């Protein structure tokens with residue numbers, strides 16, 4: 001049986017090889033997607049020196065995070081966020097990657113203000129055009145990013161997408177290239193608050209090489225580390 005630490009090392013090797021193949025010299029960060037994983041196993045993964053975890057559900061975040069307060073880590077929210085869960089999520093998450101409307105961003109901004117701190121956010125873009133996927137339409141992403149960047153208590157750090165769900169590599173690559181183009185446009189726009197919107201959170205267990213070739217600065221890996229789990 002593969003242990004969590006061996007699996008983390010394998011994923012790290014895949015990331016390094018992909019970065020090297022793409023001629024990248026910057027860091028590609030690994031975010032552990034921990035949906036349905038219990039606190040002891042998350043702890044095992046963090047014990048390898050990893051520091052970034054991503055939650056899909058407010059309920060799980062709230063259940064697991066209090067058990068991890070003694071382990072240094074950064075917690076991101078990567079799932080669909082319902083407005084009535086905004087406060088719960090803001091109590092624990094350092095960054096929300098799934099911002100896809102101004103309404104949600106404004107709620108997060110107010111929650112951050114109430115807590116007396118700033119929160120990191122990424123704009124989630126539906127680059128594949130699949131109906132089942134969350135995210136703002138690519139044509140509206142730049143305008144949304146500029147509006148979000150102007151909110152006082154949110155720090156726009158970049159963009160997130162879930163690649164096209166297909167074995168057609170060309171379609172997957174197109175999703176990731178589209179996100180990189182949006183990032184370049186926004187980060188180069190000169191609009192207030194957009195200059196640090198450099199993050200590209202894209203690529204999962206099955207396609208992280210394609211994402212890294214397209215410029216991913218962060219890949220989100222679940223199955224590759226924790227094995228197959230039930231769908232969220």
Ligand SMILES: *Cc1c(COP(=O)(O)O)cnc(C)c1O
Nearest residue numbers: 033078204205220221222223224
């Ligand atoms: C589950 C999940 C991942 C990780 O996917 P794997 O295929 O298990 O590596 C990445 N991003 C999001 C938003 C997820 O829900």
